[in-house]
Amino acid sequence: MKAVILREFGGPENLRFECVPDPVPGHGEVLLRIRACGVCYHDLIARRGRLGGIPPMILGHEVVGEVIGIGDGVEGWSVGDRAATLQRMSCGSCEFCEQKRNSLCKVDRRFFGEEIPGGYAPLMAAPVLGLCPVPDSLSWPDAATVCCTTGTAVHVCRTRGRIRDGETVLVTGASGGVGLQAVQICRLSGAKVIAVTTSHTKVGALEASGADHVVVAPDLDFAPEVKRITSGAGVDVALEIVGSAAFGQTLKCLAPGGRLVIVGNLDTASVDLNPGLVIVKELEIIGAYATTREEMALAFELTAKGHVKSCVSEVLPLQEAGSVHFRLENRQISGRAVLVPDDV
Ligand SMILES: [Zn+2]
Ligand SMILES: [Zn+2]
Missing domain, CATH: 3.90.180.10 (Medium-chain alcohol dehydrogenases, catalytic domain)
Structure with missing residues (x-):
């Protein structure tokens, strides 16, 4: 596949559109055909080397796509399902996860686009513990941004604030x-x-x-x-x-x-x-850190019912990732820009 690769930390010019091997879903993972990925300020901070992950990396934690392959040990997901990533993983069963404080889970704190190759790509192997179902009524670009914008807003305003x-x-x-x-x-x-x-x-x-x-x-x-x-x-x-x-x-x-x-x-x-x-x-x-599965479901519901409007302002081809980073860094984007890969 052709994906946006960060081979070393640095400026937007370090985001290169290159051929890399297709991912293969491992145990507990599905293969997603990515339909959209939001570009978040978090991605800029990751690109500069201030967060997790070690290059070469594929950034992007605001990912939606269609399940096209299923790894071993996966239950509850089928080929054709629409899925969205949470921002980061959590184990789902530790003391913090039991209390719905998934942001505090230390058992599995991998972030999509950092420790897990992310959504600036046409394909992604995604652990299902980090996925939520996406309502059919939402467009892919709108759905991509729900977790990290509306979901975070639910976490910030309601749960924490x-x-x-x-x-x-x-x-x-x-x-x-x-x-x-x-x-x-x-x-x-x-x-x-x-x-x-x-x-x-x-x-x-x-x-x-x-x-x-x-x-x-x-x-x-x-x-x-x-x-x-x-x-x-x-x-x-x-x-x-x-x-x-x-x-x-x-x-x-x-x-x-x-x-x-x-x-x-x-x-x-x-x-x-x-x-x-x-x-x-x-x-x-x-x-206030990451969205929980329950907050994500509420954010999808508020969006699908029209109570909250999407903040998607631009939809661009995947290979524009570098220029989107440059403009976001220079405060030239309001709302969210979303990257969409060509069909693979
Ligand atoms: Zn984000
Ligand atoms: Zn946990």
């Missing part, structure tokens, strides 16, 4: 895939949303997603405007999708008793934190 009717929520990095879906999930829960973006060109997409206020802050100096919007009170919850570059401003926006849910850290840097602020304001700092 416990966002309730009437609360005010700040969303940083709101014009990306997770952000646009988080805005919609917050609104479904009855919350008011203040969305932060760095570009005027992204205001329309945020308003269409239901954001009550959009703050454009190219230099990420958004706290004064958020304070003004909330009449000085601050927000009940902040969803930190940008990470370290926005962290100081986000902290300033929180009301006493506020909850800060951290789900993104684009530049993988550290932050300064004065513990005194957390103490006197009794803030809660909450991490």
Whole structure:
């Protein structure tokens, strides 16, 4: 097959469209004919060598496809089934998995596109413990992005953030895939949303997603405007999708008793934190990582019923992976770009 290979960590130019052997499904795996794969900011961080995996690698954890082969020991999957990957594996039976805290599973924490060859390819051998069924009514590109955008938003807003009717929520990095879906999930829960973006060109997409206020802050100096919007009170919850570059401003926006849910850290840097602020304001700092199977099913249901709109903004051939990475890195993509392989 011809796939996008990362032979060494580095820039987008390191993504090469080359011939490699077809994958063969092993024990507990199926062979997927890939129909679409979303390009996530996570992939850029992996490409730079800041996450798991050792080159040569095939990136891509937002994968959907059709089952065309079945390995040994697989039950519950048949040829022709539509499948989507979760972001990472979990064993399904350890103490954390039993508590539905699959993000914390240490028995199997392989990530698709890192330790498991991913979706920038026409074929993939996928362990079925990392797969979910895809409703027939969804298009392949829409389905590809559900796990990591809507599914993550369900995990962040509902499971981890416990966002309730009437609360005010700040969303940083709101014009990306997770952000646009988080805005919609917050609104479904009855919350008011203040969305932060760095570009005027992204205001329309945020308003269409239901954001009550959009703050454009190219230099990420958004706290004064958020304070003004909330009449000085601050927000009940902040969803930190940008990470370290926005962290100081986000902290300033929180009301006493506020909850800060951290789900993104684009530049993988550290932050300064004065513990005194957390103490006197009794803030809660909450991490949010990967989507569970149950959250994925809910995200598919919300999408299929039309309660949440897809954030797919572009569908491109697989060989465009490098240029998509370049444009995503330069903030030229709102929502999600999706790669689609030629038929094999
Ligand atoms: Zn992703
Ligand atoms: Zn486990």
